[in-house]
Amino acid sequence: MGFSSHFIRASAALQHHPSKFLVLVALSSGSLVAYSESQPDAVTSAADLTQKEPRKKRLVVLGTGWAGTSFLKDLDVSQYDVQVVSPRNYFAFTPLLPSVTCGTVEARSIVEPVRKIIRKRKGDIDFLEAECYKIDAANNKVLCRSIVENLVGPKEFSLEYDYLVVAMGAQVNTFNTPGVKENCHFLKEVEDAQKIRRSVIDCFENAILPGLSEEERRTSLHFVIVGGGPTGVEFAAELHDFFSEDLVNIYPMVREFVKITLIQAGDHILNTFDERISSFAESKFARDGIEVQTGCRVLSVSDKDISVKDKAKGQIFQVPYGMVVWSTGIGTRPVITDFMEQIGQGKRRVLATDEWLQVKGCQNVYALGDCATIDQRKIMDDISAIFKAADKDNSGTLTVEEFQDVMADILIRYPQLDLYLKSKHLRDVSDLLRDPQGNSRKEVDIEGFKLALSQVDAQMKSLPATAQVAAQQGAYLSNCFNRMELCKKNPEGPLQFKGSGRHSFRPFRYKHFGQFAPLGGEQAAAELPGDWVSMGQSTQWLWYSVYASKQVSWRTRVLVVSDWTRRFIFGRDSSRI
């Protein structure tokens, strides 16, 4: 094909999208030919495009959940050759999943195509709808497989990377309870929520068929939720609202038979929240007639009933059900377990990263969100190195002033120290260095120093597996990637106590902005920053406004708000689709 035909094709293209193609021509002039010929084969074309300029680093991102999307949103893609792999070509606003189960919000209102999110960025990002089934750390390669059925062409492909960002999230944790996979609903993906919605309607349609005994009708309308965390509690609340506000009018003949039971292994529901919220939720549920069975463990689930053990009494009893939703925490995906074995983390339960989200044992791989956990360095592991770095005159003792000089770095490197100071109401270093009797000291030796800091590491806490943490990690990491070159030259992190110089970046630090627990009937509870707790209808309105504002695009914002409005006016739809 000669130049002229390309020219014609390019001109035709220009008529359709003048601005877009002008940019392309200006940026990569000669390589337009390569683009239009072989762009679809992303790997090849990327190679073609970059032959003439110094090759950009290849960055592969796995996953488009909260962590991955938040990373991509702020990434300066002009610096990298980015490829994103995920089995979902959309980002889902997961905190609204429980609302989707009952049609308070539509599934499509909480999703946004990944391509629309990344298209706003300058430069090119390739998105590939596939799942990564193996990370080959030794060869800097990921092996992927398309999720499309009846595929045209090869189903598998591999991508090479210079940097890999793993943000694949976690999977449901059944704790190997028999029958859970086969008989329970989950609530992690959009499809799960859609299935639950159909299933709720099925239970009602089932219950009113002729020929059932009263017992069978009761069973069909017994909704069981296993797990009293925020998701399980919110789903129970949504279900109760769905029934009492909408379904009772449509299926009045079975109103007496409906029952919702929440099974919780711990002593209280919402036990990661403030106690006041826990008991507010429990008394709200008691008023609503939602049965909460605390201290109970599920032993197995058959297609007819659940086998439950009351831990205190030691009794085992059978609970017949119409539908079970399993919502009890998260587990590691097989691909991550396999990766962990490759890099010497085989004995751990969760993939560990350092405080810069870099996977331990793997230079160029980063992991964030629910698929990894930050393994915070203990201050006691570095205590001698810290002492040595602080003791500038090599006197063998540390003065208050010497300690003060490195204090800022220590606080950044070991955030548990800050928590410790706050928990002990200590104001500064001199307080910390007081002797066991409480008298202030001018200087301490290594043993005294160790003793003073010996309780600090007890303050370490791993971060919860929430959207908030994942989103902050994504934003943090993209910021690091954007300033990679800059910060290598001008490190902005704390002192390297072991080794020399400074870390390139400040470590990731999580800021907790609070947490909501919607409880149904226009009631919500919230933990707000500064140990505030807010409960009631006004909190529900706060919830509406926060969740509306947090939407990823104007489209989803408009849709979610109009869904809420529609629900107020017309109620929820009970069609089985």
Added chain:
Amino acid sequence: MGFSSHFIRASAALQHHPSKFLVLVALSSGSLVAYSESQPDAVTSAADLTQKEPRKKRLVVLGTGWAGTSFLKDLDVSQYDVQVVSPRNYFAFTPLLPSVTCGTVEARSIVEPVRKIIRKRKGDIDFLEAECYKIDAANNKVLCRSIVENLVGPKEFSLEYDYLVVAMGAQVNTFNTPGVKENCHFLKEVEDAQKIRRSVIDCFENAILPGLSEEERRTSLHFVIVGGGPTGVEFAAELHDFFSEDLVNIYPMVREFVKITLIQAGDHILNTFDERISSFAESKFARDGIEVQTGCRVLSVSDKDISVKDKAKGQIFQVPYGMVVWSTGIGTRPVITDFMEQIGQGKRRVLATDEWLQVKGCQNVYALGDCATIDQRKIMDDISAIFKAADKDNSGTLTVEEFQDVMADILIRYPQLDLYLKSKHLRDVSDLLRDPQGNSRKEVDIEGFKLALSQVDAQMKSLPATAQVAAQQGAYLSNCFNRMELCKKNPEGPLQFKGSGRHSFRPFRYKHFGQFAPLGGEQAAAELPGDWVSMGQSTQWLWYSVYASKQVSWRTRVLVVSDWTRRFIFGRDSSRI
């Protein structure tokens, strides 16, 4: 359980729904106990409730499509004990299904729960979500099966009827073409449209994966529609809009590879429409780059390609595809075929009813919508009886006046006569009775009468399988049911030429209000009453307003209009859910 506990329960119920329960109490006072105890078993409770009053006739309705819903909407349920059986607990506004395939309108915006529609009616209607798998005409019974998976209690049940209304619609007709069921998409149900939507996105995601040849990319993006009727044409148009307005921005790298092909067995697409519309559609599609292959028959469909025969040239060629939608007309459901055999219609292709929608060979069964066809009585079959009835003086000849006296009845009973008169531009009876030379006659004998009417039956046409016909039939039949007793006493139908007296009702008569063919790009064509044809953008706006006004509820009306608005503002969503 004593009276007091019932009283408490009833009082509690009253607080929630005062108006509803007051009506119940007033109507059936003592039987409230029976109601709250055994209402869920619909058959039993209906029997309980009606022990003290003369038993209402049991009316079973199969299906909740256009025909069934339209019948139920206007039925006076105080006269009957109504049970509705359908595998779909919602009514779907099917003319908007093609819009759902590409997300122009959301699936949930075009459905309305059947219970919400029938709840507005006075009296009680039981709806059962199940499919009828056998009509037992001899025993006045239908056998049904629930569609719920993992059902609690028995899966099957039977219902007895005094009257049965069959409105189950039709199924897809594959004409026994091999591979169609396995490899093609259909477009009859809401689920079909949702599957197509995911599949379109899959084809695009597939096409941009690494490692595919250009040929494979082209194949993946080749969308084939078999059938050039209104549904197929509208889907092709929607798909083209989806691609050119939305997907091209998201998948610009494969813009050249997309192709839409419409395969039509006849010589033109939209061949039930006016010729002007046909050719307008064909030239619009040619401009859009949609390939129309007329005169082609599909021989078989494999998982990779379609085997097509060009009927004129006799050639057979293979068409590789990414996705096929099969949209070529309708076939009879197995349960109807079985029913037809029971009642001596085994040799027919479609269930036949008389002009009153009563199934031939079955006194108390009515059929309407796509599952049946009206077998219009030929005028020539009754010609002697008509002559005899008209010839009041038994003179053996018919005067113009005698004929005139029965003309109104004949026109009602044999609508083909009206069509014949119009087609021949005849003004009245005297014109009809002219001799072959065109001279007017005062009277004719039986042979002359036969000759005059011999061409009339050629005007008979069976009604198209459209929503419009089904809806009108439903409305007609409910009107008959509402006035059943009244019209038995005071028949309002035409003379019974064979037999004596009059028919109870006037036969069903279809009024054609026109037909739309949306062609994409804000262009539509319409056939309007009075042989008008309208094409272009204004017709599209007419389409918007007609379809908005035809919605079954205010909820769906608001949703459909807001979906259109959302599409104008934000475009269509490309998330694969």
